[in-house]
Amino acid sequence: MPKVTFNPYSITVEVVEGANLIRAAMDAGVHVNASCGGEGACGKCRVVVEEGEVEAEGAESIGEDDWNVGYRLACRSRVVGDVTVRVPSESLLDRKTLMRRREGIALRPSPIDLQSLKQIGLYNPAFQKRFVKLHRPTAGDNLCDLGRLEKALAKQHDIHHITLDFHLTRKLARVMRENNFEITATLDFSRRRYRFPHLLNVEPGDTTGRHFAFAVDIGTTTVWVQLIDIAGGEIIGTAADYNEQINYGDDIIARIIYSQSERGLSRLQGAVAATVNHLMQRLLKRFALNKEDISHITLAGNTTMTHLFYGIEPKNIRLSPYVPAVCNVPLARARDMNLDMPPHVFMNCVSSVSSFVGGDIVAGVIASGIYKDPRLTLYIDIGTNGEIVIGNKQWLTCTACSAGPAFEGGGIQCGMRATSGAIERVSINPETFEPMILTIDMSKPKGVCGSGLINLIAALSGAGLLEANGKFREDCGTERIRMGENGREYALVYAKESHTGRDIAISETDIDNLMRAKAALFAGYVTLIESVGLTLQDIEQVILAGGFGNFINIEDAVAIGLLPDLPRSRFQFVGNGSLRGATLLALSRDLLEEERRVAGMMTNFDLSSTPGYMDRYVAALFLPHTELDYFPSVRERLRNNGSNGRGEAVQKKA
């Protein structure tokens, strides 16, 4: 991998070939002013190539002379080999700020490793196809078609006492005769309780090589669908889109309320089914597959999303004492859920634990392997609700914190979802207080997504602009801090460089919302761990889940008091744990059996009735926390920066 060295800091990082230079700088913790998100419009991210070469586009802001002596726009440059660049003096930072180098940045989930699944004997899909050659009936052997198939399955595959789905009786005779009495049977071996495999489909000829399944993660905001080649043992494609239910309300509570209106429930069911249909079709089209090739669907979602998908009234979820109707949804025909699938396609649903710890979390626990790991693990899924699981292979506790939608951009003036134009990374020059921002696709910025907000708060705090109580320092010496419509704010992007033509700013109100969210989460896991007589330091592994977690900067998240201040090597990222879990369940009957057991062993805590939670929540309404003992590395840095680290304003030298 090419190495990029940033001077004058002599910081060297390895990047993938073709990496964007300004991203490399961000990764290296090197601040380069950039206010257009990476689009190349602001012309501020000028660097000089000192050794080696980059593949760069020209820019208006770089004249021919400058070009000839090596000036390039970092955001328009791609790394093609070892290279040394100098960040010009106007961008130069106090070296001290560089200590915030991001170790956590490389946390990306490893792909599902099918090879090792196979090695440990867990690659055994519950739904399997078997090719069967039947004897053609004769006068002396005129068993009914079903009897003939049963006999052949017993003889050729040692499969006995099958049960079958009614719809098959209507096509069995035709299918058997379509290809000379050679057929492929699809059987469900998952129902351990039933003891006997369930015949789900028959197809003419040998189709054992064409066997696909879908895994579906139904999020409140986003729906993910993954196409799995069961025969080949591969994940072949993934698609995601907004849950169409968004039209009926942003969060779970709004959806539950809407579900109680006339035809509300069926509209919500139809909306999410439409989203899933559309994603399944997209994948089938992309890989030139037929829906007949699908054998089943495994679905995971939070408890409310699961209720809504299955058309089950969710209203008691939000009424004390918060009782879901069903945590273990029985096998259901996909078609009955308005999915455009043939009648043989059934849906498995990952079990929920309680109203607020759903199948998405159970799937994540399966996907991350906590339930069989001896190490004490903290599993955090940060979304509208922050769901937390703590435990190991012997015990698991879980809870949900009403973190609110702040980390998903909700209730934050400049907040937005992590889509095109969202500022996902922010750095602030501690000398000039000028920002460096990158947007998701390096287009003009529209707003700030969750991971960007964490960056932003950490950067504001790190640059000494924010007090520990979340208020802007008086008299900072930058015009970017000013009085806005909602009180004091920091102007991150000025109107002329924003996509909307309006300033993008973050106010104290926004910051307050974010602090409440992170405080709820922190108080949640501290309460959980302390209620079982352990401390944060006992946690041997922290697993982050959720689409959001994908881009979270561990250092920043610790700095603001969202994540626990543990050795960074203990952090892992599982990606979309829910989707990953659903996919694994489609690939492994043994995991499918584990799933209910795991859901059953997860003890649910209701934080609102757990002593000490509120106190812990209030104590956490600081950056990073009123009690700095929880954040030794942050305290250390604050000391280095000259702060007394007791929740008072960070003292800026400048």
Place this chain on the structure above:
Amino acid sequence: MPKVTFNPYSITVEVVEGANLIRAAMDAGVHVNASCGGEGACGKCRVVVEEGEVEAEGAESIGEDDWNVGYRLACRSRVVGDVTVRVPSESLLDRKTLMRRREGIALRPSPIDLQSLKQIGLYNPAFQKRFVKLHRPTAGDNLCDLGRLEKALAKQHDIHHITLDFHLTRKLARVMRENNFEITATLDFSRRRYRFPHLLNVEPGDTTGRHFAFAVDIGTTTVWVQLIDIAGGEIIGTAADYNEQINYGDDIIARIIYSQSERGLSRLQGAVAATVNHLMQRLLKRFALNKEDISHITLAGNTTMTHLFYGIEPKNIRLSPYVPAVCNVPLARARDMNLDMPPHVFMNCVSSVSSFVGGDIVAGVIASGIYKDPRLTLYIDIGTNGEIVIGNKQWLTCTACSAGPAFEGGGIQCGMRATSGAIERVSINPETFEPMILTIDMSKPKGVCGSGLINLIAALSGAGLLEANGKFREDCGTERIRMGENGREYALVYAKESHTGRDIAISETDIDNLMRAKAALFAGYVTLIESVGLTLQDIEQVILAGGFGNFINIEDAVAIGLLPDLPRSRFQFVGNGSLRGATLLALSRDLLEEERRVAGMMTNFDLSSTPGYMDRYVAALFLPHTELDYFPSVRERLRNNGSNGRGEAVQKKA
């Protein structure tokens, strides 16, 4: 019971109070001329009351003087106490003809004896209701609704590891809260293979006292529905109607052919579903029940009817080698079969054995208890196909003979179904050759139904009008035998007394059809019994089934060679064995388990490929048979009547 003595024969019979006098005469084997079917129009059935009284209506044909000396019309008289009547000389018969006294006439099926079912421990319905009081959820106990129910079922009823039907998940929460968390659960305990009871329904409050089920017999011609009170253990009502599929063809073959036309199968499915719906509604209305009170439906029918009811293509049933698609239809939701039932209602279907031995026969075997009887039994269901079962508790063989629809009135010019106006009983005066006929509701005759045809052939033969080869004797000395449109015929009813205004006659062609039918049946059971190395005389019990069997006259049926000539005490009648079996299966889980075992132990014979069948068939194309050794009692009578009993014409003395 009142006694009726018929003079001059001094024949005394017991009859039920209120019995019709002409029926009593028919039962007693006393011929009284009667050609209007019992309507009172012909005025021929005059009798004189010698002792006692009858309750009689006046009639034009009886003047005041005659009335005063005791003349009455037998068909208009009801027996109200012991009475002696004299049959006038014009109706007087040779005493010899009286030996044909009908022992078999009293063969009526005993009602299903629930008390003895209970005594032998077989009264254990597979579908059961359980009242459950649930704890109201609290913050400390907020299990999901389903989990709460599972826990309560385990604790209060020792029912564990239930599975549940998906549709319940959508109503569980509401139902639980409707009546203070007191609910009634309906569970299916029938699936032995599944090991665990299946939850089918939940209702608010205690509904254990309201638990009903339907048993359905789908015949090619008639559909029967029986309403069963599962909670009370009673059969509470029965309804029957023509199978609406009749509009698409009279017999199975016509239906199968129609099913292959465009939308044919779905039309046929819809037609029979409409019939069942209409019968179920009629019963629900009659007993003021709600369809929500029904827990399940048990269905029996022949293999083709079963295929058509379930919308399964039946075409291979009629193509060599005659393979049904499915003999064991899995549990299916009634609503999916277009039955107007709530979603919790599922259907059990009695297993078929082969294309031509269906669930109706298996149900009959269950209903008649052959499968657990040590006695060698011959079970005959006479319909379009004559199905035959021979065996005992250790082995069972079965077959179907293509008897054709003759006994159901098909292919017989004067034939009709057993409905209003059908001549069901016939006697012919061996001196005058005048007929005595009774119609089903004693209204003007329209035609002759199956049991009437058997009577008629036996009567024609017994009166010496028919040769053993089924041809009318030359020179009989009665104008009733004449040349008709279809060759020689016997005029049973003249136009002026018939409902249609046309003569009702039976031709040699008709008789030929009936002989083919009876020969097919006789050859069938003889082939079956002889192929296992036994003889007819080894049969210890003969069970007759079918709506037709209800009125069959054993003596006549033996006389024409349809039934075996065995001691009459060995004959029993099970009634509609199919419906009776379906009802028993609804009442007994144990029988439900037996059902598949019994179907599995029934070895199917294909007569067309069984050596000797055709020879036996040809030999049986005589009245009663070319080989009179098969019919010792008939031979005896023929000898008494002066016949040589070798298939030659019965010699009449007159």
